[in-house]
Amino acid sequence: MSDVMITKAKRATQYIFLVCGLALSSWAPLVPLAKDRLQVNEAELGLLLLLLGGGALVTMPLSGFFISRAGTRKVILASVLLTAFLLPCLLVIANVYLMGIAVFAFGCGIGTIDVAMNSHGVQVQNAYKKPIMSSLHGLFSVGGLLGSIGLGFLIKAGLDPLFAAVAISAVLIALLAFQFRNLLDYTSEKEITRKFSHINEDEAVTSRLQWLNVSVLLLGVMCFIAFLSEGAVLDWSAILLRDHKNVSAEFSGMGYAAFSVAMAVMRLAGDSLISKLNSKTVVVGGSLIAAAGIVILVFSPWIAGFLAGFILLGIGAANIVPVFFSEGGRIKGLSPAVTIPVISTMGYAGQLAGPALLGFIAHHFSLNLAFEIIALLFVIVAVLYTFRK
Known part of the structure; x- marks a missing residue:
């Protein structure tokens, strides 16, 4: 493969991470509208939200099967088109059972994009021979900010919510169409797999049954802890500030906002950081910084301390997961089509x-x-990564 092809594939992968973040976060402003339209209570809405995560969790392990047979490019195409089609549907379906099916399918699409783009990202990184995964995840975070703000802004500006959702879907499809041909094709991916995973085509078939690899499972466990921490901060930070730190309700979201911005900035700068340091320093040091941020957050009596704690948490946690995906894509004897679905599934769980x-x-x-x-969990990640072989 030429350097020009690899550079184009890198840029195309950046757009796909942006697309995934944009698609997922666009659902957030639609949740209150769905609750009103379906006339469901909080418990019933919670079940609908759980179906989205369930759809992603069910599809992630299956994504490797499709990737190994069709390549990530085709899987990305199908899953982005499915997601773009379903997004406006989430605004018009009035039957709660049909809505449940649609939300589950939307989660399936998001989960499949997630696995495919990470698998494609590690293949491109291996061929590019420089770290790129942190900046890719940074663009996912940027897409998340744009999606949650963008759709809400369009609705606030007076655009009908359905038209606003259609506009976002059109952007998703346009970005995909713009860069689709620059994504690695199936043949190129097999070539990279043979070169960097040290397996041939026949061994790749057998290796799909060998995901119970100690290195894969250890990365999966650490990814589980990292994602568990991020999910907990997302859902509970505002409650912590409002109910335990006496921060007024209208400002209770500032902790997660500080965390998100710090994480996005650090991920965009993460590739350079990993190149100058190394993966172990980034993971171990980042885990300890994140742990210190939480300690400051819990014990500080001042608002400045709360914000400093969330910022340190975002800085420390930002590049841990991208490193895990990078490591998973370089395990000898196993294709990324085997390792990435396992790590993604455990992380999302x-x-x-x-x-x-x-x-x-x-x-x-x-x-x-x-x-x-x-x-404490972040400290455990630091210890596990320090002593892993």
């Missing part, structure tokens, strides 16, 4: 389980203790 586990701990003990346990 942590993101779904995190809020529930923290809620259980907060109910029986305290929310402060729940956040202290997150700090």
Whole structure:
């Protein structure tokens, strides 16, 4: 493969990460509209939201099967088109059962994009021979900010919500069409797999049955912890600030905003950081910084301390998961089509389980203790990564 092809594939992959973040976050402003239209209570709405995560979780392990047979480019095409088609549907379906099916299918599309784009990203990174995964995840974060703000802005500006959703879907399809031909094709991916995973085509078939690899499972466990922590901060940070730090309700979201901005900035700068340091320094140091941020957040009596804690948490946690995906794409004897779905599934399971586990701990003990346990989990990640082979 030529350097020009690899550079184009890198840029195309950046757009796909942006597309995934944009698609997922565009659902957030639609949730209140769906609740009103379907006339469901909070518990029923919670089940609908759970179906989105369930759809992603079900599809992620299956994505490797499709990737290994068709390549990530075709899987990305199908899943983005499915997601773009379903997004406006989430605004018009009035039957709660049909809505459940649509939300589940939307989650399937998002989960498949997630696995395919990460698998494609590690292939491009291997061929590019420089770290790129952190900036890719940074663009996912940028897409998340644009989606949640953009769709809401269009609706606030007076555009009919359905037309606003159609406009976002059109942007998703346009970005895909603009860069689709620059994504790696199936043949190029097989060539990179043979070169960097040290397996031939026959061994690749067998290796799909060998995902119970110690290195894969260890990365999956650490990814589970990292995603669990991120999911818990997403769902519980505002409650912590409002109910335990006496921050007014209208400002209770500032903690997660500070965390998100810090994480996005650090991920965009993460490739350069990893190149100058190394993966171990980034993961171990980042985990300890994140843990320190939580300690400051829990014990500080001042608003400046709360914000500093969330910022340190975002800085520390930002590049941990991208490193795990990079490591998963370089395990000898295993194709990324095997390793990335496993790591993604375990990570996403942590993101779904995190809020529930923290809620259980907060109910029986305290929310402060729940956040202290997150700090402990980050320390565990640092220890596991330090001593991994």
